[in-house]
Amino acid sequence: xxxxxxxxxxxxxxALSAAALAAGSHQSAMxxxxxxxxxxxxxxxxxxxxxxxxxxxxxxxxxxNRDIAPHTATGKNKSWDTGAIKKDDSVSxxxxxxxxxxxxxxxxxxxxxxxxxxxxx
Amino acid sequence: MLKRTTLLALGFAVxxxxxxxxxxxxxxxxxxxxxxxxxxxxxxxxxxxxxxxAISTNKxxxxxxxxxxxxxxxxxxxxxxxxxxxxxxxxxxxxxxxLQKDAEKIIDEMSKLxxxxxxxxxxxxxxxxxxxxxxxxxxxxxxNIENAEVKALFEGGLVIFKAHEDHARKMVKSLK
Numbered sequence: 001x002x003x004x005x006x007x008x009x010x011x012x013x014x015a016l017s018a019a020a021l022a023a024g025s026h027q028s029a030m031x032x033x034x035x036x037x038x039x040x041x042x043x044x045x046x047x048x049x050x051x052x053x054x055x056x057x058x059x060x061x062x063x064x065n066r067d068i069a070p071h072t073a074t075g076k077n078k079s080w081d082t083g084a085i086k087k088d089d090s091v092s093x094x095x096x097x098x099x100x101x102x103x104x105x106x107x108x109x110x111x112x113x114x115x116x117x118x119x120x121x
Numbered sequence: 122m123l124k125r126t127t128l129l130a131l132g133f134a135v136x137x138x139x140x141x142x143x144x145x146x147x148x149x150x151x152x153x154x155x156x157x158x159x160x161x162x163x164x165x166x167x168x169x170x171x172x173x174x175a176i177s178t179n180k181x182x183x184x185x186x187x188x189x190x191x192x193x194x195x196x197x198x199x200x201x202x203x204x205x206x207x208x209x210x211x212x213x214x215x216x217x218x219x220l221q222k223d224a225e226k227i228i229d230e231m232s233k234l235x236x237x238x239x240x241x242x243x244x245x246x247x248x249x250x251x252x253x254x255x256x257x258x259x260x261x262x263x264x265n266i267e268n269a270e271v272k273a274l275f276e277g278g279l280v281i282f283k284a285h286e287d288h289a290r291k292m293v294k295s296l297k
Contacts (some may be wrong), residue, residue: 045280046280046281046284067277067280067281068192068195068196068199068274068277068278068281069191069192069195069196069281069284070191070192070195084191086195087195087199107188107191107192108188108284108288109288110284110287110288110291
């Protein structure tokens with residue numbers, strides 16, 4: 001898994017998806033109405049932009065590094081990590097509520113940001 | 122001796138050269154001389170960081186040093202790629218030589234230190250060094266660079282050097 005865009009699906013998300021499939025046709029119909037959205041966070045001038053991002057559980061977030069210096073997006077409790085993202089590279093993660101939603105750059109700990117999960121309707 | 126800062130050393134070196142018959146200030150350097158000085162400055166910080174990785178056992182110091190190497194190598198690679206694209210060669214100059222001369226003394230001095238004494242000296246030196254480089258890049262280099270792509274590279278580098286300065290300041294504070 002390499003190149004410009006690496007997509008990392010967490011096992012937690014797979015488990016949630018399996019549970020959703022088993023939850024009956026009503027819930028499946030509702031889930032079908034709420035399609036996952038892709039969100040972009042740019043890393044530029046040592047900042048995550050936007051610094052606060054609101055998403056729904058199951059949405060995908062892609063971090064694109066515009067800086068010369070490599071960066072990471074790493075959960076505050078270090079339970080998840082994009083790995084090093086070089087200039088103009090990107091990494092995508094599917095976000096689940098179990099993930100630590102406050103995150104930082106492991107290389108530059110002063111860089112912090114937050115993902116907020118809104119309730120699915 | 123330990124209290125001598127890189128900032129003072131760098132300022133002194135520039136003043137000394139200004140006082141000679143072939144006086145030249147940092148603001149008078151051409152783009153290729155500026156590129157050489159910046160490349161030299163990056164490599165000096167990489168050397169300091171390798172020394173820290175070899176001597177320090179402090180996790181925060183080691184992580185900071187690893188970041189210095191990672192980031193300054195990235196900047197230098199960008200600079201070399203741009204110079205290659207422009208078909209240009211960096212030009213050695215008085216400032217590069219002054220930086221190198223000062224760095225040799227500081228590396229000799231730091232090499233003799235161990236434990237907390239090394240960590241403190243490394244952190245203080247890197248803070249002073251980045252403060253000096255930020256001033257040089259912001260006030261002398263960027264306003265005088267003629268090539269737009271070279272200027273953009275230095276503007277990107279300045280953001281990194283300022284972040285390093287902040288990081289070093291926090292490390293100095295945490296080691297007190």
